[in-house]
Amino acid sequence: MTSPSELEHVRAVWQKMQGNSPIYDFLLSNIDIISATKGSVTARLPLEKNHVNSRGTIHGAVSAAIVDWSGGLAIATHGLEKSGASVDIHVTYIGTAQLGDTIEIEALANKVGRSMAFTTIRISKLVDGKPGPMVATASHTKYIQQAKS
Template sequence: MASVLAHVNEVWDRQRKNSPIYALLLENVELYHAEPGLIKARLPISSLHSNSKGTVHGTLSACVVDWAAGMAIVSHGATSTGVSTDLSVSYLSTAKEGDIVEIEGRTGKVGKTLAFTTVTMSKEVNGKSTIVIQGSHTKYVRQ
């Protein structure tokens, strides 16, 4: 069986081809770690991801939560990321063009019909990790 990272990247490649919004906003995301229940990725922030004030747009934040939650679900061996039932984003700091954000998606529980996930997006400031957003996402996963 392929490694967890290889499996998650395979699903991600398929999903990216079928999702214009993911292809646009997450074109440069690097998914570099996956184990059951956890994925890690990084994304360089560009002008495409920015609002009128030059900081990360809420659209990107919600997109990242949706994507990372789905990839965390896939890390359990699933071939589908599920259907959103609830998504929440808390904005704790901000990032701007040129920053590289770290994305971590975790599953809290993947049951028979629902999966509960958390996502954190952070950046490094003066050698210290600063959380930019925290999100939670519940997905319907019955297959």
């Protein structure tokens, strides 16, 4: 179940990022954050021409950018305004999606500490409005600065 406050917070963090990241502006202008709870964000992205390679399928670099973006927002669900700098991104490309498909991104913040955060991301192709074949899975580690409690 989506908490309105966490969803509002994540959308506000995303709104602050827009206009400050040309790559996110180029790739994610039409992304829809559909839910957020503490430690979890789900979003959907219809694939357009700027998302695909010469074969008309999602480009690996787009998947990696989605992992970076969504992992950061999953970390933001812990009340953070900024989600730090990437230390490691590992993407496993399992399947593909094509121009015109919509993908669903599920990002989980597995651990958010004072200086490091660890996330996992699943990207799947939507089929009849529900997550279908897996496109990619990923792990994403970020260095964060969080106030000491």
